[in-house]
Amino acid sequence: MRFKDVFSIIGPAMVGPSSSHTAGAVRIGRVARHILGDLPEKADILFYGSFADTYRGHGTDLAVVGGLLDFDTDDPRIPSSLAIAERLEMDIRFIEGKGQFPHPNTAKIVARRGDREISVVGASIGGGNVEMLGINEFDVKFTAMYPTLVLFHNDRPGMIADVTRVLSRENINIGHMSVDRKGRSGEALTVIDTDNSLTEDVIREIAALATVRDVRLVDLTAARGGNAP
Template sequence: MRFKDVFSIIGPSMVGPSSSHTAGALRIGRAARRIFGQRPEIAEIMLYGSFAETYIGHGSDLAFAAGLLDFEADDMRIRDSLLLAEETGMHISFTKGKGPFSHPNTVRLKLSGGGREDVIVGSSIGGGNIVVTDVNGFEVNFTVRTPTLLVFHRDRPGIVAEITGLLGGGGINIGFMEVDRKSRLGDALTVIETDESLSESLMETIRGMQEVTRIGIVDLTAKGVV
């Protein structure tokens, strides 16, 4: 990945100590929460590589909890995030994973609650930047640097064109798009990074499409907790 500016390298304004292990971990947690769409009741967090070896000393455990609470990287409540998560009824556990992983700072989050379960894999790649590489078994590669729409749908001819047509009609410019599917005419996931935030009415229109099973929106430029 090419960094777009000096702030991508030096990292964001944050509660430290590490842009990779703290700010990046928090950003992964926030992205996972936004994909899940609500506060999870249970978060099972499996850490790989450097995350697994140093997560307590670098405050990554606090950062993941803060991200799942949808805190900003400079929120002083990060220091008490595990306690605050527990007070909301969220149960968080940490384990060390084994086997191959895509990046030294990789994490697998299994979120559940309200009859839903999502499994999200992401990596912190430096300067507080992240990449999400797997969502519920779909292979993806997105960064959430801009508003990101996830559309879970059944695969059929023309559906991706219909989705992009709705976005274009709503004045939304697409910066990046990828599609993965589990089988021909089976379950699919379309991920679209956009230049603008999506309106509630546009999201409702996409959500109401016949083949769409659910949508997720990761817009870290927008304020407010989901």
């Protein structure tokens, strides 16, 4: 990851002892929350590497659940996030993941609400920064540092051109794009980082494009109120 500013090293304003084990973990949880689109009813949280070894002592469990509640990194409710989740009747399981993992601080979250289920894999890479590595078994990468459009669609010619045409017309600049597919003309996932916030009208227009199955916006650039008092 390229150096951007001093805050990339010292980390964000946060609750917790470690920017990697708490602030980064909050952001991974929030990404999962935004992709699910609502408060999870159930969530399996798998920790790998250093996360698996130290998550209780470093509060990584509290941090990820705080993210699922849509708390920002400096929200004073993070130390109480497990109690808040229990009060909201969230079913949370922590699992020590097995096998290979891409980074010592890696977490996989499988979150469910109703008949919708999503999975995300992310790594906390230092200074509160994260690198998201996968969504629903698609290999896509993004940092969640910018408003990020997540498109679930079918693979077809012209799909990316249709999306970028809408963004260009609205003067929305693309900073990064990641695409993966499960086969020709099969399911695909496109992730687009933008320099600008996206309005509901833009999101609805993109959602209406042919073969788009779902659209989600991951936007951690502004603090949310969260789900709990």
